Amino acid sequence: MAMKLDRRTVLKGAAGVTIGLPVLECMLDDHGVAHAQSGGALPQRYGIVFAGQALGGDDHEKNRSRINGELMTREGDFIVPPESGSGYTITTPLRSAQHLVDDFSLVSGMRIPYNESSAEPGDVPAGGAYRDFHGGGSSPLLSGMRSTAASFTANGPTSDQVVAQMQSGQTLIDSLVLRAQPSFYLAGYSFAGRHRISYSAAGSPVEAQDSPQTAFTSLFGNFMPDDSGQQAQHDFDQRSRRSVLDLILGKRDTLLAKVGATDRVRLGDHFDAIRDLERRVSEVPQVAAGQCMVPTDPGADPTVGTDIAGSGSADIGTNDGYSDEFTRSRVMADLIHMAWVCDLTRVATLQVTAFQSHMNVYPITDGVDSPIPLNRGILADLHEVGHNGDTEMRGQLAVSLCLEWHIKHWAYLMDKLKATPEGAGTMLDNSVLVFMNEAGHGRHLNSPSDAEPKTHSVEDMAMLIGGRAGGLSPGGHIATGGAHPAQLLVSAMQAAGYSGDTLGEVSGNVPEVFG
């Protein structure tokens, strides 16, 4: 028996306040696939987990590695297996996702086009990369729009924001944009755009929250505590919070009237963001119910690591250039999961590491489970692993172990979705979760005439697309003949309900992901 609920699923709570509810079992029809009241489909979620690294290392073929100082030839370390379809060989980076192999498709053989004969900005093809790897690859990868300079930006809206705009207003926030790596770590430099993967329009970033604690408070701080003894205090706190924000917002007109035109925009934007916070605080007091629960408070954020000298360094310390991105990613994945369960948003991105990440990989490779056991952690930052920063530990296996670490975070969120019942199945049936990394392993974008494979390559790229939203049919390895990565994103967007078939300048999807 379905309760009488309006579109926003709002009802009167015991305390007489208006409360919003997540999807409850009682609201589903017998088949558990649609909202009974509206007859609409269950929410379809769209997520991206991003890794700021490539698939292989400089001047090392996909079967060549140097581990513990020893050069070796091994198959199975590059992410892409030799077989297509189901039952493919699980490669090193996919080991921790092996149990999910029927829940995602591995899509390989993708490339971003570029002009082999000209490095001029005007000669970049549609959806293509400017011939300078750092910066040149980000716009086409994220937005399907060509880059014309070595700038870390997107020249159009990114896939997640297209989906967010499509669903705008249906949930408390349109998208949840998070980043685990809080600092660039390279002494003397700051991110300069490498810390963004979400853009609402050309050159308009959606800034990520890099503090797990603040992200937690922002998402769940407004929830009514279960303990009835604390509810009066909560009500008081929420009213206090609103009154503070209202007070500040009340000053808007007076302040903007006295400043110049430029500041009317600058400060106006700031006031707009405060107003949005006020809306989030006051719009619908959230209650935990059913599977929607307030996650454990993550506590203070892990300490931000200090900068490093840059590049691989024998002097790299275990605490330099690392801010416990492992824990930060886990907390953020927990937040995404519960934000989806509670239907606070249906779109999320988690940038585990920045583009061209200089996160120290020693802490994540010391003692790591490796097919060839490492006699010590890799002494390099993530970017330099691809550039042979540790002369004893380099090539394919070194790169793949770092990639696997990133994939683990994606798999962790996949597991959580799969473990959450929804309707007749699980949340994974109504979600699409893409794992995307920065680059492939092939010809050097800057100088494609170079015969040796490079980490700075937009060729031979691969991505994972997990979940069954929108008719996705996961479970195999799809070797494309040079599909654009944005085509896979179009497929993912379609799975989340996007009716178009373009992203930026790129048209078409990868039809095989729908079976």
Add this chain to the structure above:
Amino acid sequence: MLAFALACGGDIGQSGGPDGDSPASDPGSNDVGDGDATGDGAGDGDGDGTIDSSDDPDAPYVASDSVARRLTRAELDNALRDLLGDTARAATTLLPEDPFSPYDNDYTGQAASGALIDSFSSLADDVAARIVSDPDLLSGMMPCTPSGPGDSACFRQLVEQLTQRAFRRPMETSELDVYMALLDFATEDNPDVDNDFDTAVELLLRAVIMDPEFLYRVEAGEPTDDDRIFQLNDYEIATRMSFLLWGTIPDDALWADAEAGRLTDAEGRRSVLTRMREDPRALEQLRRFHAMWLGYRVIPHSPELTAAFNRETGALIDRSVSEGSYLDLFTSDETFIDDTLAAHYDLPAPGTETWVSYGDSGRAGLLSHGSFLSAFGKFTDTSPTQRGILIRTRLLCQEIPPPPPDVMADQPPGDDDALCKYDRYEQHRSSPSCNGCHGQMDPIGFGLENYDLAGRFREHDDGLPDCTIEGQGEVPPYGSFSGPAELAQLLIDSGELERCVTSQFFSFAVGRELKANEEQAVDALTEDFVGAGTAFGELLEAYVSSEAFGLRKEPEL
């Protein structure tokens, strides 16, 4: 390697960044990548095809473009310390990093966002909770003792004191009234909530900390006869002075100067400046400026070594900006060290931390310090290219064009066959296409090669006794040198250094790269600076007492 692409591989970076050696011509430059990928060709970048007069080098300079600048994390922490006595430096923990290029106060990269507002909310909650839960902090901030939860007179006194100092301007009565609503929460009859006067204080603190008037330096000013030029009032000028000289909000004495109308008078600012420079925060602020300018704000060493470097460099900066010629910063024949750093540098142990003569070590001034020599390493070692760019762009203020895109800058230069570093850079020298640019950078770095990434002297490449370091360098076209002492003299003899110092300080002061017509102001300031025997105090005075300092220009949209 035969490929042309690798010809100057190695030490030239890409994209303005980390790889290095940078394109954007400046190590640490961040002007790549923030949204201007399309390149709008001619014009002033705002797409309307016009040229702002500020971008016209010949347009007479009257005042600098200025907009509401958001406080940096460091400035916010300073302001919270000085406003509330809170020394937790919570902004640095809770807010995202400020981008820097090289100064962290560049307002052109500042934009509001939902994530940022959430972070400010976290900050406000954190600070307010800390203050009201700490009796010492709370009583230190209160101007009165409340007689009870509803003591509106006392609350009003607090509101006035706090908002006035936080917003850096006198408050009108009607503006104060607004905050009295917060006191209602303290007196709300609610048996389930433990509310009292402090509850209202906590809400007030949050309301102040999250207010854009606290978070931004809002300048309005009064219109003048000149189009788009506004005369700032005394309080706005006080704020400019305190953030420039102290990196924080005005104190009571500066407030009194503003109240007395002493700051709108350009000459009147001189005496105020003199007093402000006696405050320890003035030296701290100049230390920060130097650390950002010269790229050693964060360096990859242990906290102990880093702290020792900072004391060494800080002592020399303090002295150079306070007495005699500022050029002593580069030529000083002694340095402030303890036994540990003396051993590090292979200098005589002084027993206690004090000034130690460099003798004939070939060292002089800041260019010999471990702090400076730690900046911009690459490939686990010093980078002659990076050091060359650092000297060229930050101390001579000259631009180096970005490398062509087909340069592979992420690999150390040369092939693996060359044992010694100098030989690995042979490609940079022998290929005309490389040497055109690398010839402007690498020879500078090679003149410092005897000094490793921590500033220690070395005879040969690290771990390679057969690779003797010659340590001979050149700064084309100014001449040859070997080591920091000779380099410093060469830079001084070039005649470019003083103007570059002025230019860097100006950029730090206005919070962005210079507009074209601001070069006129830099010329005039340099003349004053040099005319006064390069006394740094004169540079500060000339800047602060200029007419332009009391004016703002509304940028063309």
